[in-house]
Amino acid sequence: MKSPISLQKRLGLGLTLGMTLLWLGATVGAWLVVQHELNEAFDSALEETAQRILPLAVLEISNREAPRTAQHVATLKMHKEYLTYLVRDAEGQILMQSHDANPKIFNEHPSEGFSTTQKYRLYGASALRNTLFIEIAEPLGHRREAAREALLALLLPLLALIPISLLGTWLFVRLSLRSVLAYRRAVEARGVGDLSPISVARLPAEIDPLADAVNRLLERLRKALEAERSFTANSAHELRTPLAATLAQIQRLRQEAPQGPLRTRAAKIEDSLRELARLSEKLMQLAKAEGGGLLSEAPQDLIPLLAHGVDEWNRSSGQRIRLQLPTEASVYCAIDPDAFGILLRNLIENALKYGAADQPVEVSLTEQALLRVVNGGPVVPAPVLQRLTERFVRGSSEASGTGLGLAIAKTIAQGVKARMTLASPATGRADGFEVTVQFLCVPSA
Structure with a gap:
């Protein structure tokens, strides 16, 4: 069975994931807008550059002695050009070009307006009644690089904001659910018989x-x-x-x-x-056992209570019970003496009634407040063993009984927050039946 996911974890992850998705959506939308504006700015730069260079090129070509001779425009310093251009006549003959221009990237015949090839964005303009043309080329990789940098500038803050928002959301949800967590702890701390109202202040309106x-x-x-x-x-x-x-x-x-x-x-x-x-x-x-009064106000030493109870049973059962107690220690537990007597009486009575008549009943108590009652006899089948602590359920023995002894013992154990377990065969044996009750040790008063 899968463990349930906490509301705090669900809200923290859900809110952070939702905010992240919204941020990503907004980032993608902003990037598309930025990319569109960058393209418009780059196109405008191409057009403005062409409009500035073309009159100078016309003047330069008109003043030449041989106007149809191709000429490279000298540069003051060698550098990589983002914008390269060609000035050609109507037949496509090159009259002027920038120092880093590659004629192969331009259109075969000059034309006016914008055009796009696989790797370049081109813009063409004409002068002198379409007898001179200028075309300027810009690498599309330059535009893609600018778009990538813009996208990274939008995404990089998100990488830092995701853990910060997750921590902030988790803290906010935890603070908001403090009263709910206090209510859960109050419910978990309840004993089996505690049915008093649960009071927790400032619960949310939904809870x-x-x-x-x-x-x-x-x-x-x-x-x-x-x-x-x-x-x-x-x-x-x-x-x-x-x-x-x-x-x-x-x-x-x-x-x-x-x-x-x-x-x-x-x-x-x-x-x-x-x-x-x-x-x-x-x-x-x-x-x-089902009522109150199972816990005592002052801790009780279980050793004299156990010794007295076993002594009474030995007088009536012909010394069939063997008792083993800690030698140099006291075992204190917050259990009412009468409740402990009822629990012990039912465990010993069950062992004497259903155990082998020719074998003794072993009763022991450890310094860790572990009570063991062991009797001989055939092994109890596992399906029957699981139901023996239910009311009016008895084993396959022919001995008379009410089927309430182990149910009463378990109810008392739960009422004092002890843990009662059944085992068959008994520990270290091939047969028999064993009941162990682990009490909670408390310091002496």
Whole structure:
């Protein structure tokens, strides 16, 4: 999946590209105008030069002893001429020419007006009733060179303006989007259970209605979740007393009933009531996990909390749990002790219930606040492993359960910004099941 392009980058590149294209268009248009004006100026220079030289040439030729003799006009200093000329009669005989003139570049027969060959621009004029003609030639390369220099003069500033405009546009867009970026950071910083309104000042007019709509949605979602949690917690709490009374009555009925089908049915009812009582307890834990109060005001040392929880389970499970703790360090985390107890209880209960009965459950805590719970047993298939943290999802084991234990543990982990991962087979083993919870370490108070 492609990562989305930021609005800042899109606006910066788009505005810079648009401005560059407009500048290029304006440059091309200005260059065409400049080229047209240069051609007009060069043509005017050709015409003016011809009009100035022709009377002098007529006077010079008229005063010669042999007027039909060709003559090169001497130059004071040798140089490369941009303008060269020929003075010819009506038959094309050369009477006068500039010192650097090449007769081959001129028309075979002299004519008046402008004409263009492959490499030269020519202008011709006549005198003495079309008996003398002058033609002046200018290399087209000279005009092209002038046009190129004009184009470079227009384009060179653009090379410097492109990075400057890109930087300026990027800074302007960034300053304009400061409130939007602050709003994004505020949303990203929210925890899983934080549904309070998001307040960011001076949002753009296009974003402000969206922020208000998000806040209204969060408020409706918060009320809906609170109603659901309240209903779950109250229902589970209200069921505890009648369930306990009903369980006591069915146990008494089972003891008083004679051997036979009645006692068997009473035993089945007692098992169902116990499952219902466990489900009620899980629902209360889930309501606490989804509610607030998962974080403690003061950092809590996880080592004594973990040792106490494992000791309670060892007394009820026949010492099946092996505990490994850091020897010379304390591990502090900002988690409520009750929430940690619920998380640990669900992880150990899951390991004891679904793990191999002839293998111990390994519980360890590192100095980096990494909690590991490992149990033996067959490897859990990957498709099943991915769904085990969903509510009411259980593995293929025949052991009874509600399918809420890992979901409750994951909800608590997300609420305290911890990362919970499942693995099967366990790390360093060919079988088994492993749950790791990476808590955020905090300094002690």
